[in-house]
Amino acid sequence: MTEQQFPWQEKVDDVRSKGILGMQLYVILTTPTDGMGPVLENMGPHLAYQKKLQDEGITFGAGPFADDAEEFWQGDGMVIVRAASLAEAGKFAAEDPMHSSGARTFRIRPWLLNEGGLTVKVRYSDGGRDIL
Numbered sequence: 039m040t041e042q043q044f045p046w047q048e049k050v051d052d053v054r055s056k057g058i059l060g061m062q063l064y065v066i067l068t069t070p071t072d073g074m075g076p077v078l079e080n081m082g083p084h085l086a087y088q089k090k091l092q093d094e095g096i097t098f099g100a101g102p103f104a105d106d107a108e109e110f111w112q113g114d115g116m117v118i119v120r121a122a123s124l125a126e127a128g129k130f131a132a133e134d135p136m137h138s139s140g141a142r143t144f145r146i147r148p149w150l151l152n153e154g155g156l157t158v159k160v161r162y163s164d165g166g167r168d169i170l
Contacts, residue, residue, distance in 0.1 A: 060152060062150060064149065068131075070142050080141045084135050098120055100118065124146060131146060
């Protein structure tokens with residue numbers, strides 16, 4: 039059996055024509071290049087850069103991956119960004135101090151957000167909030 043391929047833009051248009059969100063995002067998968075030492079050394083500037091992207095409305099979500107047994111963090115992570123193109127997402131990734139320093143390398147995958155949801159609970163009494 040031959041594997042079928044579909045043009046990406048046709049997939050996007052098809053989803054949207056069915057009334058599904060079809061929000062184009064970009065997933066930056068980031069991996070250490072030389073162990074945890076350089077990753078930890080660049081953590082401060084990396085987090086400051088990630089906060090800047092967040093404050094500018096670019097970051098959709100970001101965070102580290104645990105290993106398969108949920109016991110350790112080995113330096114891998116993911117950042118999902120709002121960008122106009124793969125090239126723009128690449129610019130955001132390349133400017134991350136974690137990548138520009140060589141501590142991590144990255145791969146970018148276009149991603150279409152179709153389903154899911156987010157619930158935010160705000161408590162008036164103590165000003166607390168939960169994201170569910």
